Amino acid sequence: MSDTPSKPSLRLSQFLPYRLSVLSNTVSRNIADLYDRAFGLSIWQWRVMAVLGENSGITATEIGQVTAMDKVAVSRAVSGLLDSGHIARRASKEDARRAILTLTAKGKEVYDQIVPIALAAERDLVETLSGEEQAQLASLMEKLARAAEPDRPLW
């Protein structure tokens, strides 16, 4: 008698896209809670501030490119941060469509406070990994990111 061709089977709990999604949602929820409780910031608002902290005086569009946020998400985050006084906006002299964004003094202060918190949260996450494992992780994620989005910009 012939072999039954074994049907390809799917074990959800071992399915990479599923595991990635559950892991990422858990991590994001933890971190979002942290930012929200301590400073009333959404994760999107924090990302905008993080980019401005690294690289002040850029535009909403540039922030979108760096953070992989779409322009509506950036616009909303920016609007909230303007209201709360964490960032300031002025029109570009060369191109009146563009708005140059910068952290305010208050924004810088908050930024300086959050950075160590964010880094500590990351450390909590990876501290059980050896240095070699951490390097592997970074490399594997880079490869996956490239496979998932072939025309992704390198960083």
Next chain:
Amino acid sequence: MSDTPSKPSLRLSQFLPYRLSVLSNTVSRNIADLYDRAFGLSIWQWRVMAVLGENSGITATEIGQVTAMDKVAVSRAVSGLLDSGHIARRASKEDARRAILTLTAKGKEVYDQIVPIALAAERDLVETLSGEEQAQLASLMEKLARAAEPDRPLW
């Protein structure tokens, strides 16, 4: 003169929670598109079907535990799948609060068609990794998941 104590710095693009989130969203969006275009299923509906395909005759609460979905999300996915005829529901004899869920013939058919598609999508994602790298990835994600949610059930 004394050294300036180097301020801990954050490079968003190297920040693990951020990278995880962007990667996971990209992968999920790709896959959700796949399910939606081919079968009109949301990712949540597909997860419910995937669990029922592995383990038929369980309840909504059990599905929630297995899939890390909250009960509202399960309820909504179930409701859509009942409407579309992919699953069936009957009350439990022992406990009338519980509803036993199963794939219908139509649901089984769709399940059998999606499984290879899902596995192919996963293969596309990991095919650039060596077997050893794939094993490392699984192990690293398991460790991260445990760090992110210490009381997580083992699988």
Next chain:
DNA sequence: ATAATATAGTTTCATATGTAACTAATTTGC
């Protein structure tokens, strides 16, 4: 036996998010 509590699942409501339409400014093609 019955009142209080807990559980399964649904519905409601408030908020978040994505897509598309829109406004204003700039650049391009002729």
Next chain:
DNA sequence: GCAAATTAGTTACATATGAAACTATATTAT
């Protein structure tokens, strides 16, 4: 130099999501 096409950013609308309230059943304690 000006109409057509692009680009930056916002607004509007439709849908998705999460928290809390709710309904119905089951369990526990007295």
